[in-house]
Amino acid sequence: MPSACDPRSLASASGSDPCHIRPTRLLFHNIKFFNSIERNEMKFGIFDHMDRAHDNLGRQYADRLQLVEAYDEAGFYGYHLAEHHSTPLGLAPSPSVFLSAAAQRTTRIRIGALVHTLSLYHPLRLFEEICMLDQLSGGRLNLGIGRGISPIEMGYYGVDMEAAGQIYLEVSEILLKAFESETLTYSGQYFGFQEVPVVMSPHQKPHPPLWYGVGHPNTAAWTAENEINIVCNGTAESVRQITDRYRLEWAAAAKPPTGIPLMGMSRHLVVADTTAEAHELARAAYEQWFDNLTLLWRLHDQAIPLSFPADFTEAVDSGFCIAGDAAHVRARLHSEVESAGVNYLLARMAFGNLPVEASLRSVELFAAEVMPSFEPVNAVSM
Numbered sequence: 001m002p003s004a005c006d007p008r009s010l011a012s013a014s015g016s017d018p019c020h021i022r023p024t025r026l027l028f029h030n031i032k033f034f035n036s037i038e039r040n041e042m043k044f045g046i047f048d049h050m051d052r053a054h055d056n057l058g059r060q061y062a063d064r065l066q067l068v069e070a071y072d073e074a075g076f077y078g079y080h081l082a083e084h085h086s087t088p089l090g091l092a093p094s095p096s097v098f099l100s101a102a103a104q105r106t107t108r109i110r111i112g113a114l115v116h117t118l119s120l121y122h123p124l125r126l127f128e129e130i131c132m133l134d135q136l137s138g139g140r141l142n143l144g145i146g147r148g149i150s151p152i153e154m155g156y157y158g159v160d161m162e163a164a165g166q167i168y169l170e171v172s173e174i175l176l177k178a179f180e181s182e183t184l185t186y187s188g189q190y191f192g193f194q195e196v197p198v199v200m201s202p203h204q205k206p207h208p209p210l211w212y213g214v215g216h217p218n219t220a221a222w223t224a225e226n227e228i229n230i231v232c233n234g235t236a237e238s239v240r241q242i243t244d245r246y247r248l249e250w251a252a253a254a255k256p257p258t259g260i261p262l263m264g265m266s267r268h269l270v271v272a273d274t275t276a277e278a279h280e281l282a283r284a285a286y287e288q289w290f291d292n293l294t295l296l297w298r299l300h301d302q303a304i305p306l307s308f309p310a311d312f313t314e315a316v317d318s319g320f321c322i323a324g325d326a327a328h329v330r331a332r333l334h335s336e337v338e339s340a341g342v343n344y345l346l347a348r349m350a351f352g353n354l355p356v357e358a359s360l361r362s363v364e365l366f367a368a369e370v371m372p373s374f375e376p377v378n379a380v381s382m
Contacts, residue, residue, distance in 0.1 A: 042337070042343055042344075042345070042374040043077040043078075043262060043345075044075075044076050044077060044344070044345050044347060044366075044371055045076055045077045045078035045079065045110075045264065045344060045345070045346045045347070046071050046076055046078070046079045046347055046348075046349060047082070047114060047231070047266045047346040047347070047348050048064070048081050048082065048092075048350060049082045049084070049090055049289070049292075049293075049348070049351065050082065050090055050091045050092040050098070051088060051089045051090065051091065051288075051289055051292040051293070051351060051352065052088035052089075052091055053288075053350075053352065053353055053354070054353065057091060060091065061098070061101075063350075063356040064098070064350065065101060065102065066356065067349070067356065067360065067363070068102045068105060068106060068109070068111075069105050069106060070360055070364075071106075071109055071363065072105075072107060072108055072109040074363050074366070074367035074371075075108075075371065076109055076347075077109070077344070078109060078110040078111070078112070078142055078346075079102065079109050079110070079111045079112075080112060080114035080142070080144065080211070080231070080346060081095045081098060081099060081113050081114065082095075082114060082115075083095050083113050083115065083116060083117050084150070084153060085117075085153045085156060085157065086153060086156050086296070087153065087292070087295060087296050088292040088295055089292045089293050089295070089296075095112075095116065096113070096129045096132075096133055099111050099112065099113070099133055099137075100132070103133065103136045103137035103138075103140065104136070106140075108140075109140070110140045110141070110142050111133075111137060111140055111141060112141050112143060112144050112208070112211065113143075113144045114142075114144040114211055114213065114231060115144035115145050115212070115213060116143075116144060116146070117146060117147070117148040117153075117154075118145055118147065118148075118167070118168045118171040119147050119148050119154060119159050119163075119164035119165075119167045119168045120148065120154065120157050120159060121171060123170070123171045123174035123175060123178075123191055124184075124196065126175065127174070127175055127178045127179075127200070128200050130143060130175070130202060130207075130208065131200035131201055131202045132200070134202035134203045134204055134208050135202065135203050137203075138203060139204045139208075141202070141203075141204070141208040142208060142209055142211050142229070143207065143208040143209065143210050143211065144210075144211040144212070144213075145168075145172055145175075145210060145211070145212060146212065146213055147164050147168040148164060148168075149305065150296065152296045152300055152302070153296065163190075166189055167190050170186075170188040170189065170191050171191070173186070173188075174186050174188075174191060178198050179201075179202065179206045179207040180206055182197070182198055183195045183197055184196040184198055209229060209261075210226070210229065211229045211231065212228050212229070212231075213230070213231050213232070213233075214230040214231070214232050214242055215232065215233070216242070217241045217242050217244075217245040218245075219242075220242050220243075220246040221245065221249045223246065224245075224246045224247075224249035224250045224253070224255075225249065227255070227259075227261055228261060229261040229263075230242070230246065230261070230264065231264040231265070231266060231344075231346060232263075232264065232265050232266075232340075232342075233265075233266055233306075233307065233308070234265075235307075235318055235320075236319055236335075236336050236339035236340040237339065237340075238307075239341070239342065240339060240340050240341050242263075243263045243340060243341035243342055244341060246260075246263055247341075260343070262343060262344040263342050263343055263344060264342055264343075264344035264345065265336070265337075265345060265346065266345075266346040266347075266348060267319070267320065267322055267333075267336065267345065267347060267348065268282065268286060268289075268315070268320060268321040268322070268323075268348045268351060269321075269322050269323070269347040269348060269362060269366065270282040270285070270321075270322075270323040270324075270349075270354070270358065270362055271323075271324070271325070271326055271329050271361070271362040271365040271369075271370065272323075272325065272361065272362070272365070273325060273361075273365075275323070275324040275325050275328050278323040278324050278325065278328075278329075279316075279324070281323070281354060281355075281358050282316075282321060282323035283312045284352065284353055285351055285352030285353055286312045286315060286321055286351070286352060287312060287352065288352035289352035290308065290310055290352075292352070293306070294310075308320060319332070319336050322336070326365045326366070326369035326370055327369075329366070329370055330369065330370045330373050333345065333370065334373070334374070337374070349362050349363060349366075
């Protein structure tokens, strides 16, 4: 049967949505997730761009590690770190380095890149890093994979956007093959191996749970078929189109409702003692984050293929940013989660110039007064 994403179609895939590019020649294994958790339970995680907060990079890393410890203690399910290059949007261009430190500072929270930009990696090197991280964390690694969204960043590394799709495809296939092999043999356009010894292995078998960024409902079919966790950006209404499609595909495949993977949505979140204080903090932080987000696109005079509002008030009105006291955030999040149909909410609690003390207070209030208010949700409700 021909695939919905034949390698020959990669060149025509949308550059604004890396989720259109996906491996097709190997079917991912059914994944048994963390302690066989039930999928009808609402979970909360953290998404971190690690965008520039100030000029002291060492202090920013120290502050983030302090926050990761707080996320762990507060009971967040996962910490997801972005990968970007040569941009103030992402000061963790090698996610594995920071995540290895985070693994040693935490005991429960799952960690991982969202996503590893596979088009920029040699597959053997990435495979070995994944195995190391999963072992160092005691089996708490989440494996996010993607092609990459920015032709500017990939261009700095000498990777053409048209080639990136095929490179991503080959790297993903090599990774999955290596997880199952004692020796690796592979022949592709960009990579070829002949009986390479595979001496590393991850803690989780056959490999850590897979995560993918989804920007279009059509991608939900592939991710549901392969039981992959997904994360979306966008309004609650646009995310609902994706989660509805995921559930339809899941049900059509006669998969058990309680086994449905996590379907996540990210939101900038600031919780403070008063809504006025939260808005004051969030406005300045969001404006700096958006400036970090758009810098490369503006420098190269290119259209920004992203849906985030430039204006803070618009971001609040559309639900991209939720700022307020605990009661306000709790009510708004209940509405957003119900409208989007997600069972996982990724909070962006450190962004822009938000002081680490404000982020720590957000974590404290969120864990005490927001998280407990969410009852288990029906994973197959429409």
